[in-house]
Each structure stands twice: as structure tokens, then as C-alpha cells.
Amino acid sequence: ETGVTQSPTHLIKTRGQQVTLRCSSQSGHNTVSWYQQALGQGPQFIFQYYREEENGRGNFPPRFSGLQFPNYSSELNVNALELDDSALYLCVSTAGTGTGELFFGEGSRLTVL
Amino acid sequence: QKEVEQDPGPLSVPEGAIVSLNCTYSNSAFQYFMWYRQYSRKGPELLMYTYSSGNKEDGRFTAQVDKSSKYISLFIRDSQPSDSATYLCASHTGGFKTIFGAGTRLFVKA
Numbered sequence: 466e467t468g469v470t471q472s473p474t475h476l477i478k479t480r481g482q483q484v485t486l487r488c489s490s491q492s493g494h495n496t497v498s499w500y501q502q503a504l505g506q507g508p509q510f511i512f513q514y515y516r517e518e519e520n521g522r523g524n525f526p527p528r529f530s531g532l533q534f535p536n537y538s539s540e541l542n543v544n545a546l547e548l549d550d551s552a553l554y555l556c557v558s559t560a561g562t563g564t565g566e567l568f569f570g571e572g573s574r575l576t577v578l
Numbered sequence: 579q580k581e582v583e584q585d586p587g588p589l590s591v592p593e594g595a596i597v598s599l600n601c602t603y604s605n606s607a608f609q610y611f612m613w614y615r616q617y618s619r620k621g622p623e624l625l626m627y628t629y630s631s632g633n634k635e636d637g638r639f640t641a642q643v644d645k646s647s648k649y650i651s652l653f654i655r656d657s658q659p660s661d662s663a664t665y666l667c668a669s670h671t672g673g674f675k676t677i678f679g680a681g682t683r684l685f686v687k688a
Binding site for chain 2 (some may be wrong): 467469498505506508509510513519520522523536555565566567570571573
């Protein structure tokens with residue numbers, strides 16, 4: 466167990482809706498990243514938050530946005546859902562902004578119909 | 579071209595076999611190389627973490643990196659049914675983004 470908890474574990478949305486996914490970081494970790502893992506693919510970096518600011522972003526459109534709170538918990542928001550957004554969304558917490566060992570949560574599986 | 583390429587398998591072996599998993603990468607700036615294991619319906623967990631070229635051994639697992647050929651390998655000795663999982667290779671330059679391969683599904687038959 467990594468100590469990274471995500472909610473909800475599963476959810477179903479329809480195209481055009483909005484979704485919010487939540488993550489609680491491992492104790493002592495001040496940095497959170499989000500990854501998208503499509504079926505049969507490896508995780509793909511969405512963005513990283515450090516001290517409540519976006520610290521880096523992958524190749525994802527602006528409708529993917531995030532928040533980090535003072536207690537280091539985090540949210541991933543996706544607007545205007547598309548069918549291709551169906552994936553496992555993984556929260557990662559680390560003790561710094563560099564990429565040492567990544568501590569993954571169990572993920573939130575999103576299905577867009 | 580993807581920055582990290584990995585054969586998705588599946589790879590099926592009998593219990594006790596030596597397993598060889600491989601990846602290639604294209605970014606010469608990659609300095610750190612990792613193998614993650616992901617069981618079904620779980621998040622990935624770190625197996626091996628290496629810096630630059632060379633070998634690293636941990637129990638039944640050995641990771642090899644050859645930067646001259648941009649080749650990453652993971653060997654599993656005396657494979658067990660509990661090793662059945664998806665194995666993800668990954669690399670990064672030391673920055674905030676880790677690049678993952680697509681993962682190889684491994685089945686170890688009892």
C-alpha cells in the first residue's frame with residue numbers, strides 16, 4: 466500500500482459532461498502528479514502540482530485542469546468529456562518535484578458513453 | 579515514434595522459467611530507468627530503479643541498461659505464478675515527467 470488514496474474508484478459519464486476525481490497524497494509528500502492510462506497502454510503524464518501551482522504539463526488540452534490544496538490533496542477536473550477520455554486516471558505523490566520513485570494510487574476508472 | 583517502445587505481449591511461461599522483458603527508447607537525454615509492476619485493477623508499483631548504464635540486481639530480478647543501444651531489460655529468475663502481471667518500463671531525464679512504455683503482460687503458469 467502506497468498511502469495514496471483516490472476516489473471514486475469507478476464512474477460512468479456521458480459525452481459532454483464534466484468529472485472531478487480526487488486524490489489524497491501519502492503523508493510527507495508535497496507534490497502530486499496525474500497520469501492517464503488508456504486500456505492496453507502505459508500511463509501518460511497529464512500534469513504536476515507543487516505548492517498548489519501547476520509545475521509541468523503533458524500533451525493534454527486545457528479542458529484537463531487540476532487543483533492542489535494546502536493539505537496536499539488534489540483534484541483532476543475534465544470538462545466536455547469525450548469518448549477517448551475513457552481510461553484509468555492515476556494519482557501519484559512524491560516528496561519533491563523530480564521524478565524519483567512514483568507512489569501510485571489505485572486509480573479512478575472513468576468510462577465515457 | 580514513441581519515446582519508449584515495449585512489446586505488449588502477452589508472454590506466457592511455465593513456473594521456474596527465466597523471463598526476459600525488453601524495451602527500447604529514443605531520447606538520448608534519458609538518465610533514469612525504471613521497471614514498474616502492475617497487477618490487474620491496481621496502480622503500478624516500483625520494482626527496479628537504475629541510473630545510467632549497467633546492471634542492478636534485487637533478489638530474483640535483474641535490470642540492465644545499455645545506453646549505447648538505448649536498450650532496457652528486466653530478467654526474472656525462477657518465475658512464480660505471483661509474478662503474473664503487466665510490467666512497465668519507464669524513463670526520465672531527471673525532470674517532472676516520467677515516460678512509460680505500453681507494458682508487457684506476463685503469465686506464469688503453475
